[in-house]
Amino acid sequence: MRALSGFTLVELVVVIALTGIMVAVAAPRFANGDIFETRGDAGLLSSTLRYAQKTAIAQRKSVFVIHNDAVEPNTVSLCFDPNCGGAQVVINPETAGAYVLTFSRSVVVQSSNKGLGFDGLGRAVPNELATYTVTNRNNALQSVGISVEKNTGYVH
Template identity: 30%
Template structure:
C-alpha cells in the first residue's frame, strides 16, 4: 500500500493575497510613519479657499466690510460692526481656518471684502487687489488659491 505524502507549503493564491495585503499596508502606513503632511497641506488649502469664499459671501449678504488676515498657519476673519463702518471688530470664529501640522504654511495677506463683493487692499475700498495665497509644505508649493479683486472670485 502506498501512502500519500502530505504536500507542504503555500498555494499561489495565499502568496498573492499576502503580497496584496503588504502592498496596501505599505501604501497607507509608510506616509504616516515618515511624517508626510501632504494630506494636512491639502486640507489646509481647502479650508483657506473656503474661508475666503465665505468672507466674500458674508460681506455681500450682510452688506458689511469683512477683513481677512491670512497668516502662516491660520486665517482670521472679522466683520464690521455695522454697515458703512471703516474697520472690523466682530470676530467670525466659526469660518476661519488653522493648521497645526508641521511644515504647512500659507503666504501672508490682508484682504478686505467689500459689501459690493470686491476684494481690496484697504478698508476704504479704493484699490482692488488680485493675487494668490500659496500653501507650502516644507518650503515647496502645494496649492495656489487665486483671488480676483475686481470680481471677488476665489479659485
C-alpha cells in the first residue's frame, strides 16, 4: 500500500500564520496613500488652472491664480484682480462661494509664478512659462509637475 502524501493541519496553520504576519508588516508600505494624495491634488490644481483659463475667456477679462503661502498657506485662489480683493473673486459653481483650492496637509505646492493669470483670450499673463510642482512632504520622490505654456496658456 502506498503512503499518502500531503500537508498536515499543523503545517497549514503555521504557513497561514506566517503569511498573515508578513502581510501585516508589508501591506502598509505598499498601500501608502501618499502618492494618491499627491496625484489627486495635482489633478485638482490642473483642473483649477483650466477653470481659470475658461473663466477668463468666458468673462472676457483677466483671471489670476493666486498662490501665496504667506497669506493663506497651502491654498490657491482665483480672482479677477491680481490682489484678490473683496468682490473680485471668482465664484466656485460647486459651493457658490469664493473659488479657493486647499491642498492636503501631506502635499507642498511650489510655483514659479505666484501671480499667474489668464487674459480674455486664455493666454498666460505675464507671457512666460509657469510651472507648478506638487510634492509629497513624506516622500520627495513623489512629485507631479504642471506647466502653463507662455504663448497659449495651455495647461499640461
